[in-house]
Amino acid sequence: xxxxxxxYSVICDRCKINAFENDENIAWESEGxxxxxxxxxxxxxxxxxxxxxxxxxxxxxxxxxxxxGVRMYxxxxx
Ligand SMILES: [Zn+2]
Numbered sequence: 871x872x873x874x875x876x877x878y879s880v881i882c883d884r885c886k887i888n889a890f891e892n893d894e895n896i897a898w899e900s901e902g903x904x905x906x907x908x909x910x911x912x913x914x915x916x917x918x919x920x921x922x923x924x925x926x927x928x929x930x931x932x933x934x935x936x937x938x939g940v941r942m943y944x945x946x947x948x
Contacts, residue, residue: 875899880908884925884936889913 877897880889889908890896898904905913905920912923916934929935 878904880904880913880920882913882922882925883919884921887922887924889922 877899878901879897881887882889888896889904889911890898895907898907905915908920914921914923914926914934916926916936919936921936925937926934927937
């Protein structure tokens with residue numbers, strides 16, 4: 871038989887890139903492991919949303935903030 875599995879991936883709330891787009895596994899079996907893998911490649915959570923390394927920065931107060939302005943593409947593994 872063929873069974874459907876629910877999988878999770880992490881999408882950037884700003885540029886909509888999939889954290890695992892260029893990886894062998896584009897999704898994971900739990901939200902936790904999906905986030906762990908994204909976090910390991912530099913992703914961050916800001917106010918409950920998820921952002922790729924190209925979409926956040928650290929401001930003068932050492933806080934993580936979402937970048938404003940033109941979207942920048944981030945390539946996994948760079
Ligand atoms: Zn992004």
